[in-house]
Amino acid sequence: xxxxxxxxxxxxxxxxxxxxxxxxxxxxxxxxxxxxxxxxxxxxxxxxxxxxxxxxxxxxxxxxxxxxxxxxxxxxxxxxxxxxxxxxxxxxxxxxxxxxxxxxxxxxxxxxxxxxxxxxxxxxxxxxxxxxxxxxxxxxxxxxxxxxxxxxxxxxxxxxxxxxxxxxxxxxxxxxxxxxxxxxxxxxxxxxxxxxxxxxxxxxxxxxxxxxxxxxxxxxxxxxxxxxxxxxxxxxxxxxxxxxxxxxxxxxxxxxxxxxxxxxxxxxxxxxxxxxxxxxxxxxxxxxxxxxxxxxxxxxxxxxxxxxxxxxxxxxxxxxxxxxxxxxxxxxxxxxxxxxxxxxxxxxxxxxxxxxxxxxxxxxxxxxxxxxxxxxxxxxxxxxxxxxxxxxxxxxxxxxxxxxxxxxxxxxxxxxxx
Amino acid sequence: xxxxxxxxxxxxxxxxxxxxxxxxxxxxxxxxxxxxxxxxxxxxxxxxxxxxxxxxxxxxxxxxxxxxxxxxxxxxxxxxxxxxxxxxxxxxxxxxxxxxxxxxxxxxxxxxxxxxxxxxxxxxxxxxxxxxx
Numbered sequence: 065x066x067x068x069x070x071x072x073x074x075x076x077x078x079x080x081x082x083x084x085x086x087x088x089x090x091x092x093x094x095x096x097x098x099x100x101x102x103x104x105x106x107x108x109x110x111x112x113x114x115x116x117x118x119x120x121x122x123x124x125x126x127x128x129x130x131x132x133x134x135x136x137x138x139x140x141x142x143x144x145x146x147x148x149x150x151x152x153x154x155x156x157x158x159x160x161x162x163x164x165x166x167x168x169x170x171x172x173x174x175x176x177x178x179x180x181x182x183x184x185x186x187x188x189x190x191x192x193x194x195x196x197x198x199x200x201x202x203x204x205x206x207x208x209x210x211x212x213x214x215x216x217x218x219x220x221x222x223x224x225x226x227x228x229x230x231x232x233x234x235x236x237x238x239x240x241x242x243x244x245x246x247x248x249x250x251x252x253x254x255x256x257x258x259x260x261x262x263x264x265x266x267x268x269x270x271x272x273x274x275x276x277x278x279x280x281x282x283x284x285x286x287x288x289x290x291x292x293x294x295x296x297x298x299x300x301x302x303x304x305x306x307x308x309x310x311x312x313x314x315x316x317x318x319x320x321x322x323x324x325x326x327x328x329x330x331x332x333x334x335x336x337x338x339x340x341x342x343x344x345x346x347x348x349x350x351x352x353x354x355x356x357x358x359x360x361x362x363x364x365x366x367x368x369x370x371x372x373x374x375x376x377x378x379x380x381x382x383x384x385x386x387x388x389x390x391x392x393x394x395x396x397x398x399x400x401x402x403x404x405x406x407x408x409x410x411x412x413x414x415x416x417x418x419x420x421x422x423x424x425x426x427x428x429x430x431x432x433x434x435x436x437x438x439x440x441x442x443x444x445x446x447x448x449x450x451x452x453x454x455x456x457x458x459x460x461x462x463x464x465x466x467x468x469x470x471x472x473x474x475x476x477x478x479x480x481x482x
Numbered sequence: 483x484x485x486x487x488x489x490x491x492x493x494x495x496x497x498x499x500x501x502x503x504x505x506x507x508x509x510x511x512x513x514x515x516x517x518x519x520x521x522x523x524x525x526x527x528x529x530x531x532x533x534x535x536x537x538x539x540x541x542x543x544x545x546x547x548x549x550x551x552x553x554x555x556x557x558x559x560x561x562x563x564x565x566x567x568x569x570x571x572x573x574x575x576x577x578x579x580x581x582x583x584x585x586x587x588x589x590x591x592x593x594x595x596x597x598x599x600x601x602x603x604x605x606x607x608x609x610x611x612x613x614x615x
Contacts, residue, residue: 077494279500286497289534294550302534336596343535343594346571347550350537 071111075104078121079202080287084174085125086132093181093199093231095132103128172291173239176248179284181235183251191226193259198223201280211262211277249292253301253357256285260305265460278309299348300358306341307364310334322467326373338368359388378407395421399431402438411441429458433468445475484525488560493532528565529597536593537571539578541585548575558588565595 082103086096103124117123182196194212197203209219240248263277285302292298314328323329345365348358363384370376385401399418406414415438418431425431436451452472459465499507518524539546564581568574571592578590 073495073498074492077492077498283497286532286534287494290493293534299534299550339594339596340531340535343531343571347535347537350548350571 067112071108071116074116074120075107075124076202078124080175080178080200080284081121081171082124082128083199084176084178085121085171086128087178087181088170088174088237089129090132091235091237093227096128097199098135099128099132100124102131106131170239173245175287175291176240176245176252177235177237179252179255179288180248181230181233183255184230184233186229186233187226189255189258191222192255193262194219194223195226195230196255196259196284197277197280199227200284203280207276211274249288249295249298252288253298256281256288256305257301257357259284260308264308275312278305278312281305282309294351296348296351296353297355297357299344300355300361303341303344303348303361304357304364306337306344307361307368310337310341310368316463320463321470322463324467325367326376328373330372333368341365341368354387354391356388356392359384359391363388376407378404382408395424396428396430399425399428399434402434406438406441411438414438415442427458429455429460429464431455432458433471436468436471440471440475445479449475497532524601526565526601527599528595531594531596533593536591537575538589538591539575539582541582541588541590544583546579546582561588 079100083096083100086099087093090096090099106127107120107124111117179196179200182199183192187195190212194208197208197211198205205220205223206216208223209216212219214222236244260278260281263274263279263281282302282305285298285305289295289298289302310333311325311328313334314330314332315323317323341361342365345358345361348361363381366377366380366384382401382404385397385404389397389401398421402414402417405417415435418435418438421431432451432455436448436455439445439448439451449472452468452475455468456465456472459468515524515527536550538549540549566574566577568577571594574592578592582590
């Protein structure tokens with residue numbers, strides 16, 4: 065890595081910790097962001113000359129805080145402007161001292177708070193994600209706009225509005241108690257999950273941008289797990305994301321069409337990510353505190369460990385979905401379980417299972433897609449076709465619609481030849 | 483003389499590398515290792531999984547608690563390591579407990595191995611991921 069590349073990477077890596085600490089000092093997001101920005105500019109000037117500091121985060125916090133305090137003084141005109149050199153730290157002592165004073169548990173809650181302010185319940189989830197990517201990850205507005213397929217100015221407005229809302233909301237700055245911390249962790253985990261899904265599910269936008277959202281979610285999840293190493297659900301979530309992301313290069317074919325799990329080339333799956341995901345599932349399960357992310361990770365682990373689609377242990381998947389249904393009853397979970405049931409006990413059984421879900425899933429693409437597929441297996445072609453058509457009308461992306469259309473084409477071909 | 487070379491780096495920084503950057507770096511390292519191998523100097527090499535996959539236990543206890551996460555006690559130094567091959571984490575923990583019982587102090591950290599090459603550098607391509615189950 066060149067010096068400059070190292071510095072950029074160090075600034076990105078330090079960002080959540082530094083911004084979190086500055087937010088605790090200043091209590092205002094904009095002030096913290098300005099101070100961080102300034103500290104980064106000074107780092108870019110100072111580090112190439114004097115070498116990188118031993119603890120980049122501590123250095124940035126120290127410099128950022130001094131800058132902001134100085135701004136306050138400047139504005140109140142109570143003191144003379146200090147000379148530029150005085151603001152630059154030229155030996156390592158101040159930061160060493162600072163590093164000792166800032167104890168690790170502070171860092172932990174600082175970063176959690178920073179993530180938590182982005183999940184304000186008044187904000188729609190798409191805004192939570194955008195704000196987190198901007199504030200915590202430091203992506204540019206342009207990058208985020210590209211990921212959401214909106215114009216840069218629209219995204220700029222969206223983020224500005226969301227930040228105003230966050231600023232207006234009361235963020236508690238006391239060290240959180242155990243129940244508050246747990247609540248924050250739940251909200252933040254959900255946000256990380258949503259960032260990942262944003263990258264994973266939609267296939268609009270360039271694949272590169274999508275993948276970077278998934279990678280960003282994984283990076284944030286790793287950060288969170290380093291801070292809270294004993295939280296089995298955070299382990300479970302990271303395992304889930306790694307196991308899903310391991311399949312990224314097999315999920316779309318060369319023409320950007322969706323390739324279903326059972327048709328994927330398993331040789332393209334990233335074995336290193338899978339191994340880490342499996343290690344985390346195993347570690348999480350030792351805690352005997354079952355949670356929805358762990359169960360979903362366990363389901364992903366069953367797929368990851370099957371050498372071919374035909375080897376899939378569907379009874380284990382059925383059992384895990386049953387656990388998930390009990391933890392988090394939802395028609396979507398039952399719909400997923402029906403896939404396992406169709407493999408184990410046939411399409412008729414699965415159809416019987418999903419039919420009662422119809423009123424709750426009238427607007428849901430996958431419901432009609434699965435129903436069409438089950439009806440096809442049962443030879444009820446006209447009904448299958450009607451369901452596939454309904455699915456196409458509900459598709460969220462061109463790739464989803466194209467996938468269903470391929471089913472329809474197959475039906476057409478079969479009826480012509482048969 | 484046998485020497486071990488241990489790699490230390492900020493995990494937050496390492497996690498910020500893209501896959502391409504990481505692959506490029508691993509490729510350069512492989513070049514160095516191949517030269518060492520040609521000179522007959524290379525032994526086994528391993529890449530460990532991130533510390534978030536680690537588990538640790540305190541030595542010198544009959545039934546030590548199993549603790550998650552990175553090993554944070556900075557007052558202790560790395561004295562050595564064992565490489566064991568077990569089908570499950572549970573068995574690896576049991577093995578570590580047996581070792582820990584024979585030592586009066588310190589910590590044993592169990593960390594899954596991501597990539598392992600028993601003898602020297604792989605000739606080409608990405609090495610096989612470590613066994614997991």
